[in-house]
Amino acid sequence: MQTTRGTALSRSLGGAAKPSRHGQRHARWWLTLVGAAVLAGIDQATKAWALGALADGQTIPLIGHAVRLHLTFNGGGAFSLGTGATWFFTAVTLAVIVGAMIALPRLASWPWLAVAALVVGGGIGNLADRMVRAPGVGIGQVVDFIAYGDWFIGNVADIAIVLGVGLVIVLTLLGVPPFSHRTDDDAPHLGGETPA
Numbered sequence: 001m002q003t004t005r006g007t008a009l010s011r012s013l014g015g016a017a018k019p020s021r022h023g024q025r026h027a028r029w030w031l032t033l034v035g036a037a038v039l040a041g042i043d044q045a046t047k048a049w050a051l052g053a054l055a056d057g058q059t060i061p062l063i064g065h066a067v068r069l070h071l072t073f074n075g076g077g078a079f080s081l082g083t084g085a086t087w088f089f090t091a092v093t094l095a096v097i098v099g100a101m102i103a104l105p106r107l108a109s110w111p112w113l114a115v116a117a118l119v120v121g122g123g124i125g126n127l128a129d130r131m132v133r134a135p136g137v138g139i140g141q142v143v144d145f146i147a148y149g150d151w152f153i154g155n156v157a158d159i160a161i162v163l164g165v166g167l168v169i170v171l172t173l174l175g176v177p178p179f180s181h182r183t184d185d186d187a188p189h190l191g192g193e194t195p196a
Contacts, residue, residue, distance in 0.1 A: 033120075047129070058070075068147040069146065109176060116164075126157045146159075
């Protein structure tokens, strides 16, 4: 009788201590979204600062001529390419964000979740500019203010996106799979599979 009662109690405690797969997925989903929201918030806050502090056209050197702060507006994509196709970049950014959100529940490891947070956060930061800034909805110019030598000028959202893409390359070279094929309740870890 005592053995049966103890066994039942152990099973009960063990079941209560282990979170469900559904709960784990929701937890990591929300954590990634919070990370993306924080990145987008930082991007918009720094752009608001730049619009006020650099509006007079001044340039503030950070690392000599290599890295400077200088305000400009970009209606195109990276390196100011495609300035006459703003709608195209708006659509691509929106598609990337939606795609990342759809893939998010299936991502198998925390590094891939970091990729999603970086790409979604950076995408939202620049998409917000295109939706609310002049000259109009969907064709707004992105606020850029971090100049890298004479190469290009970007912003915090661009940094997040570049880091996300770079992390994708590293994870791919390391053979870390983005999606999990396991059916247990284990949370994601670095390698994408949970040790037994």
